Amino acid sequence: MSANLAALLYLASGILFILALRGLSSPETARQGNLFGMVGMAIAIVTTLFAVNLDGAGIALIVGGVAIGGGIGAIIARRIPMTAMPQLVAAFHSLVGMAAVLVAAAALYAPEAFGIANAVGDLKGLSLFELSLGTAIGAITFSGSVIAFAKLNGNMSGAPILLPARHMINIAIGAFIAVMIAFLMASGGDAKTAFWLITIAAFILGVTLIIPIGGADMPVVVSMLNSYSGWAAAALGFTLENTALLVTGALVGSSGAILSYIMCKGMNRSFISVILGGFGEDGAASASAGPQGNAKQGSAEDAAFVMKNAGKVIIVPGYGMAVAQAQHALKEMGDLLKAEGVDVAYAIHPVAGRMPGHMNVLLAEANVPYDEVFELEDINSDFSNADVAFVIGANDVTNPAAEDDPGSPIYGMPVLQVWKAGTVFFVKRSLGSGYAGVENPLFFRDNTMMLLGDAKKMTEEINKAMG
Amino acid sequence: MEAVDPTIYRLAIFVLAVFVGYYVVWSVTPALHTPLMAVTNAISSVIIVGALLAATAGVGAPPPVDGEGGEGFSRIVGTIAIILASVNIFGGFLVTQRMLAMYKKKER
Numbered sequence: 001m002s003a004n005l006a007a008l009l010y011l012a013s014g015i016l017f018i019l020a021l022r023g024l025s026s027p028e029t030a031r032q033g034n035l036f037g038m039v040g041m042a043i044a045i046v047t048t049l050f051a052v053n054l055d056g057a058g059i060a061l062i063v064g065g066v067a068i069g070g071g072i073g074a075i076i077a078r079r080i081p082m083t084a085m086p087q088l089v090a091a092f093h094s095l096v097g098m099a100a101v102l103v104a105a106a107a108l109y110a111p112e113a114f115g116i117a118n119a120v121g122d123l124k125g126l127s128l129f130e131l132s133l134g135t136a137i138g139a140i141t142f143s144g145s146v147i148a149f150a151k152l153n154g155n156m157s158g159a160p161i162l163l164p165a166r167h168m169i170n171i172a173i174g175a176f177i178a179v180m181i182a183f184l185m186a187s188g189g190d191a192k193t194a195f196w197l198i199t200i201a202a203f204i205l206g207v208t209l210i211i212p213i214g215g216a217d218m219p220v221v222v223s224m225l226n227s228y229s230g231w232a233a234a235a236l237g238f239t240l241e242n243t244a245l246l247v248t249g250a251l252v253g254s255s256g257a258i259l260s261y262i263m264c265k266g267m268n269r270s271f272i273s274v275i276l277g278g279f280g281e282d283g284a285a286s287a288s289a290g291p292q293g294n295a296k297q298g299s300a301e302d303a304a305f306v307m308k309n310a311g312k313v314i315i316v317p318g319y320g321m322a323v324a325q326a327q328h329a330l331k332e333m334g335d336l337l338k339a340e341g342v343d344v345a346y347a348i349h350p351v352a353g354r355m356p357g358h359m360n361v362l363l364a365e366a367n368v369p370y371d372e373v374f375e376l377e378d379i380n381s382d383f384s385n386a387d388v389a390f391v392i393g394a395n396d397v398t399n400p401a402a403e404d405d406p407g408s409p410i411y412g413m414p415v416l417q418v419w420k421a422g423t424v425f426f427v428k429r430s431l432g433s434g435y436a437g438v439e440n441p442l443f444f445r446d447n448t449m450m451l452l453g454d455a456k457k458m459t460e461e462i463n464k465a466m467g
Numbered sequence: 468m469e470a471v472d473p474t475i476y477r478l479a480i481f482v483l484a485v486f487v488g489y490y491v492v493w494s495v496t497p498a499l500h501t502p503l504m505a506v507t508n509a510i511s512s513v514i515i516v517g518a519l520l521a522a523t524a525g526v527g528a529p530p531p532v533d534g535e536g537g538e539g540f541s542r543i544v545g546t547i548a549i550i551l552a553s554v555n556i557f558g559g560f561l562v563t564q565r566m567l568a569m570y571k572k573k574e575r
Contacts, residue, residue: 010516017510018487024495024503027570034502034563037510041556048519053527061522061546069553076554077561085501085566092508092559095551099514102548106521109537113524114517126474226504233511238477240517246477250484252507255492259500350497357500361566369573375497 001050007243009047014247016040021251027370044244082365083322086222086354087153093225094145100138100232101199104131107239108195114240123189127239132181134235135195136202141228143206148221151210152354158215166212167276173205213274215354216396219263220274222355227256259356266350266376268402268413295431298449300461303390303425308466310387312343314379316416317359318352320393320428324455330392331366333459336466345382346373347416349397380417389418392427393455399440410438424448427458502566509559515552521545 016036023033049062080088108131111117116127123131150156163169177198184194213221234249264271307313315334321327334344346368352359363373374382383389391398394416401408402415418424419442428450431443442448451458495503522545525538 013513014484017513018484018491020506020510021488021491021495021503024499024506026496027499027567027572030499030502030567030570031564034506034560034567037506037563038560041510041513041560044513044516045519048516052520052523054523055526058523058526058542061542062519062549065518065522065546065549066553069550069555070557073554073556073558074561077558077565080562082566085505085562088558088562089501089504089508092505092555095555096508096511096514099512099518099548099551099555102544102551103514103517103521106524106537106541106544106548107517110521110524110541113538113541114520222504226507229511230507233514234481236514236517237481238474240520241473241477242516243477243480244513245516246481247484247487248510248513250481251488251491252511254485254488255503255507258489258492259504262497262500348497355501355504357497357503360498361501361569364566364569364571367569367571370498370570371573373498 001047003051006047006051009043010242010244011247013040013044013047013244016043017244017248017251021255040244082361083325084153085361086218086358087149089355090145090149090152090222090225093222093229094142094149096229097138097141097145097232100229100236101135101142103236104135104138104239105195105199107131107236108189108192111189116239116241125185125188128185128189129181130235130238132184132195132198134232134239135199136177136181137228137232137235139199139202140206140209141225141232143203144210144221144228145206145225147207147210148218148225151215152218152222158218160214161211163208163212166208170205170208173201173208177201177205209275212276217267217269217274218354219351219356219358220260220267220269220271223256223259223263224275225256227253227260230254230256263351263356266414268410295443295450296446296448298425298451300451300458301465302449303451304462304465306423306425307337307342307388307390307462308340310342310422312345312382312386313337313388313390314383314386314418314421315344315346316389316391316394316398316418317346317348317363318392318394318397319354319358320395320455322353322358322362322393324393326392326456326459327362327366327368329456329459329463331363331368333463333466334368334372336463340466344372345379347376347379348373349376349394349416350414352394352397376414376416383417383420386421387423389421389424390427391418391424392459395428395440396438398442399438400442401438401440408438418442419445419447422447425451427451427453427455429454498570499567502563505559505563505566509556509563512552512555512559515549515556518545518548518552522549
């Protein structure tokens with residue numbers, strides 16, 4: 001295949017990837033978009049296979065590699081529960097990061113194979129710079145994603161781990177990486193040790209960057225690592241002089257960056273303050289002031305009675321619903337209410353759950369039609385017309401202190417105004433504070449009734465009481 | 468005027484693609500942000516292109532001029548990278564498909 005034809009095909013695959021993301025603007029076009037993505041990937045792979053020289057061993061390695069990796073991927077994709085999607089995405093990011101490191105290493109050791117060696121078999125300085133960036137960002141993505149995975153999967157506590165002088169440590173590692181990149185470039189690619197030092201330092205940096213970030217900030221972290229994996233791919237797109245990789249890297253990089261921005265806005269935090277980490281400590285101090293007043297406790301029967309006789313019920317799901325796997329019971333509750341003639345809607349806060357769009361997927365899994373599910377800005381004005389707000393496993397995103405208490409650590413964060421509804425039901429395991437460690441004054445209001453217990457069991461009891 | 472370094476053209480493609488990405492991603496409905504992350508994961512595994520080059524290093528080529536012979540190493544890490552990227556490609560696209568199949572409209 002001619003190099004020009006190959007370049008055009010890589011361009012086609014890049015465009016198909018753009019269309020894949022474009023499809024996600026609506027659930028109706030999304031499936032077609034995903035198909036475009038698959039076709040784009042197939043074109044890129046087939047084009048490369050035509051461009052390289054294959055021997056028997058090469059074919060065996062490629063077919064074997066794709067079969068092993070593809071088989072594992074297909075099994076995971078089929079079996080993974082929807083509640084575990086944040087962990088899965090973090091794990092996938094780590095693989096992209098590691099692949100970037102490996103490809104950068106191969107490009108350094110065998111530049112001829114990538115067509116980027118000069119007449120004496122060395123790499124030019126610019127290529128060395130690009131592949132150093134590729135391995136550094138890839139390594140940060142890998143180790144950062146492993147930490148994010150461990151935190152999301154519960155192998156590691158979600159609490160921030162704060163090293164002394166952690167900002168200085170990070171700056172020092174960053175400076176070391178920069179010096180080593182310069183050293184590698186100056187050596188014309190012969191200083192292989194410098195490459196490995198860059199990679200190892202970046203692995204460490206990935207860990208030190210992510211461990212101080214607490215559980216509540218995980219949606220930002222996952223989005224940020226998504227972005228990093230894109231920039232790593234783009235850096236190698238420059239090294240490999242490949243349009244498909246360049247375009248994809250740019251798309252994924254900006255996608256992750258936008259999602260991080262949306263998540264930060266949803267928490268009224270600056271991106272910088274999230275990466276610097278440590279959120280949750282100051283809040284914990286103010287929460288120790290203890291509960292102010294008495295919370296009213298209700299039973300499943302009370303909730304069933306009130307909701308059955310309501311005109312409109314808005315359900316507000318949060319991470320607690322995901323943990324308890326309560327989405328199916330919740331959908332059943334919605335159906336029972338609808339059978340009673342009650343208008344049912346779902347309200348989703350942008351940072352509900354552990355990754356962007358987490359709640360929407362879980363509700364979709366439970367067969368809740370997507371046109372009953374609304375984003376914060378579309379539904380917030382409806383709470384005043386609702387008879388009941390049913391908050392299940394959410395807390396901070398409904399906290400009125402974000403609007404009226406300038407002293408609160410979450411002051412200024414956009415919240416769902418559930419308190420404007422006639423009655424607020426809170427399904428929670430205890431009266432404790434949320435992930436941000438902030439007391440929720442809503443628990444002690446007159447029109448609030450606490451339903452203490454496991455989200456799934458409580459919902460099932462309500463369903464029984466209604467039936 | 469001297470010829471423009473091809474890297475500049477690649478930089479142009481990259482910068483324009485960042486802008487395309489910016490506008491396309493803002494048009495994604497928030498309800499589909501999780502599938503968006505899964506599918507961006509899958510497409511960023513197009514890095515498999517580099518892995519394929521690495522895994523076939525040295526095939527049919529004259530011995531490298533510098534005689535360093537990093538081809539064996541390149542083929543090993545390339546194959547590992549193929550496995551990792553394949554997990555992502557298949558896993559990413561299939562899990563996206565599974566998620567998207569769940570989004571249904573209200574029956575009327």
